[in-house]
Amino acid sequence: MPNTEKTKEQIKENPKQSSPLTIEDDYTPVVYDPQYILMVNKLKKYFPIKGGMVSKTVGYVRAVDGITFNLKRGTTMGLVGESGCGKTTAGRTILRLSGGKTGGQVLFNGQEIYDLSHKELRALRTKMQIIFQDPFSSLSPRLPVGEIIGEAVREHELVPKEEFDDYIDQVMDNCGLQPFHKTRYPHEFSGGQRQRICIARALALNPEFVVCDEPVSALDVSIQAQIINLLKDLQEKYKLTYLFISHDLSVVRYLCDRIVVMYLGKVVEIADKKELFENPLHPYTKVLLSAIPVPVYGAKRERLFFHGELPSPLNPPAGCRLHTRCPYATPECASCEQELRDVGGGHMVACGRYEQLQGQ
Ligand SMILES: Nc1ncnc2c1ncn2[C@@H]1O[C@H](COP(=O)(O)OP(=O)(O)OP(=O)(O)O)[C@@H](O)[C@H]1O
Numbered sequence: 001m002p003n004t005e006k007t008k009e010q011i012k013e014n015p016k017q018s019s020p021l022t023i024e025d026d027y028t029p030v031v032y033d034p035q036y037i038l039m040v041n042k043l044k045k046y047f048p049i050k051g052g053m054v055s056k057t058v059g060y061v062r063a064v065d066g067i068t069f070n071l072k073r074g075t076t077m078g079l080v081g082e083s084g085c086g087k088t089t090a091g092r093t094i095l096r097l098s099g100g101k102t103g104g105q106v107l108f109n110g111q112e113i114y115d116l117s118h119k120e121l122r123a124l125r126t127k128m129q130i131i132f133q134d135p136f137s138s139l140s141p142r143l144p145v146g147e148i149i150g151e152a153v154r155e156h157e158l159v160p161k162e163e164f165d166d167y168i169d170q171v172m173d174n175c176g177l178q179p180f181h182k183t184r185y186p187h188e189f190s191g192g193q194r195q196r197i198c199i200a201r202a203l204a205l206n207p208e209f210v211v212c213d214e215p216v217s218a219l220d221v222s223i224q225a226q227i228i229n230l231l232k233d234l235q236e237k238y239k240l241t242y243l244f245i246s247h248d249l250s251v252v253r254y255l256c257d258r259i260v261v262m263y264l265g266k267v268v269e270i271a272d273k274k275e276l277f278e279n280p281l282h283p284y285t286k287v288l289l290s291a292i293p294v295p296v297y298g299a300k301r302e303r304l305f306f307h308g309e310l311p312s313p314l315n316p317p318a319g320c321r322l323h324t325r326c327p328y329a330t331p332e333c334a335s336c337e338q339e340l341r342d343v344g345g346g347h348m349v350a351c352g353r354y355e356q357l358q359g360q
């Protein structure tokens, strides 16, 4: 049985598994396929909401609610969806950075990362890195840059002492930083340079897999392009695999090979980039794509809209989670939850009506 956050107390609280406290963890274990560095199977991450005098769990924020996807070695998977749909939580849960998982599996190179001991996890940490959205708050203001980049290298004894300085110089150079930057502090750099420091810090550990959580959202457009190109170059050079989280579909289109679209904690569509952009099947994906500006003077794309706000992940709608906002929803959409199914060529969609909606 996988190691989950569910405690005996929580299970006792939910004998009938029917209240907002219900946690279901039913999945068929995946068989490891070596072409995938990462296999995510029905992964769930719920945050408990405490209430009452004795601070009892009264509900859960179902931030990630059973997501499934596989990530091929050396490729980039985009993870998109509107704010609050669970992208960051998914990235952090995959890296085992947010406590336990609530359910499902995360296989990294075939190993369930939640089954690893702390010692094993520590050894694996160098292989899995994360780059955050805000480069300033993720850098210690009290350490010089050389120390920030080299701290974990030294900790994990990745290079012999006598080679340490040259190694850090080399990593900095690969990320477009100069050796004299080593003795400076993060506040002395621009936003783009700070993000380069974050990338160098991650890269110094020689990772195989990097979660990039909106790494360019806080930067201005010209700097965004530099950082995206840097990520692309580094991927080629070091055969890295990325999970690239972003709001910006133009960036995702440029950088990613395959794309996962999330809505309210669920995956609604997965397809190769070209297929997704040319033939989106889920109504939610169609709305997201309609927001991308057309790069031709005077050209207009019909902008599609959904009504209403994103419902709360504390109490998500039954059936298809989109049915409260989807103009094409039928009464069945409110009662039947849609599983992701392969509709050919690795294109997966979780909508019961996608065939009727084609061309709309
Ligand atoms: N530590 C936490 N405790 C309780 N709820 C949380 C916690 N972290 C995230 N959430 C909730 O989980 C949901 C998903 O949040 P998450 O940050 O993963 O969204 P996101 O898709 O990354 O959004 P954004 O695009 O704005 O970064 C939100 O409703 C958020 O409020």
Ligand SMILES: [Mg+2]
Pocket (backbone or CB within 6 Å): 087, 088, 089
């Ligand atoms: Mg986020």
